């Protein structure tokens with residue numbers, strides 16, 4: 001049995017490159033950018049008026065002039081006009097090009113206008129005020145967004161501004177999620193006494209949706225022949241297979257055997273952790289296989305602890321480790337890394353982690369009351385309130 005650290009290393013050393021695709025920018029939220037986004041022009045592209053008011057040549061004000069004849073109007077979206085006489089002014093609107101020969105804008109609130117004359121009513125103004133200078137925010141060919149950034153609403157605005165209607169992003173892996181087990185029935189069905197509804201596939205679908213990875217699902221009963229037949233096809237058709245169940249020691253836990261018979265190279269089976277110990281990880285030439293243990297919390301936690309970092313590294317992102325402060329003493333004797341469910345809160349800028357009482361890895365309802373798993377290392381058994389450990393957040 002290997003340690004969590006070794007398992008994580010093996011996973012991060014078996015990442016895949018799924019290539020790049022070009023998609024409409026508006027569909028790219030949550031995807032990983034695979035090109036540098038450069039400014040196609042200066043930002044702003046012209047000296048931009050930033051207040052509605054009048055534009056003057058500051059020199060006239062400096063000489064003591066306060067009343068200005070209005071020569072014209074410069075609206076946003078109209079071609080730049082010229083202040084013909086430096087003792088006059090032009091009415092200007094926010095977003096307009098600053099007129100030629102003008103350099104300073106005074107807000108309407110600070111002038112009175114009567115009979116075509118604008119009179120400044122404040123004593124102090126400064127040269128270039130209320131003008132957002134051309135190129136102040138960025139110069140043409142500046143890199144505005146670097147490759148490997150996860151695209152969010154802020155990036156969408158920049159993509160639109162530079163005219164990137166299509167954008168290159170990391171292709172997503174093609175994923176199949178498979179549940180196994182004779183005891184499982186569909187969500188719409190009424191289970192018999194000895195049956196339960198399957199839930200793991202749906203939590204996995206949702207965990208993948210958070211990464212914008214579409215997936216398909218299938219259910220296979222504990223029938224070795226059928227398992228083998230179906231998995232053989234899935235191995236050809238998908239980049240990643242996520243399984244829940246059938247990887248432990250039971251009479252009907254056929255998956256490790258089936259994987260072996262189908263030529264899946266085992267990279268490891270069983271990790272020194274709780275929950276999630278019987279985790280199987282393997283690969284073929286073109287497919288990666290995550291065999292998550294069937295208990296719901298094991299499937300959930302292992303997807304976060306292993307599939308997420310594997311995916312992020314595959315598309316070019318290193319996941320940042322997060323930590324939290326334990327708020328209660330915890331005693332855990334087995335020589336296993338303990339992924340303990342915790343509720344997080346913030347206090348004075350620190351994240352606190354309060355353990356949640358659950359009934360083991362089958363208690364899927366307890367996931368609702370927690371926000372994260374705190375990762376307590378296997379080299380100790382007493383964990384004290386106030387100590388800091390890594391956390392894997394899911395909220």
Ligand SMILES: Nc1nc2c(c(=O)[nH]1)N[C@H]1C(S)=C(S)[C@@H](COP(=O)(O)OP(=O)(O)OC[C@H]3O[C@@H](n4cnc5c(N)ncnc54)[C@H](O)[C@@H]3O)O[C@H]1N2
Pocket residue numbers: 179180181183184196197198199200201244245246247248249250253275276277278292293294295296298361362
């Ligand atoms: N003799 C041993 N028994 C078990 C060991 C062990 O080391 N020695 N490990 C235990 C641990 S830890 C776990 S976790 C489970 C893992 O079992 P499997 O991966 O083989 O999963 P199953 O046997 O198929 O199911 C376990 C449990 O989970 C429920 N389940 C499965 N799939 C779903 C689903 N899609 N939705 C909801 N619930 C699901 C299933 O009904 C079982 O209750 O093995 C321990 N045993």
Ligand code: MOO
Pocket residue numbers: 273274275276277278293295297298360361362
């Ligand atoms: O991995 Mo099992 O989840 O400890 O119950």
Ligand SMILES: [Mg+2]
Pocket residue numbers: 245246247248249250253294
């Ligand atoms: Mg089992």
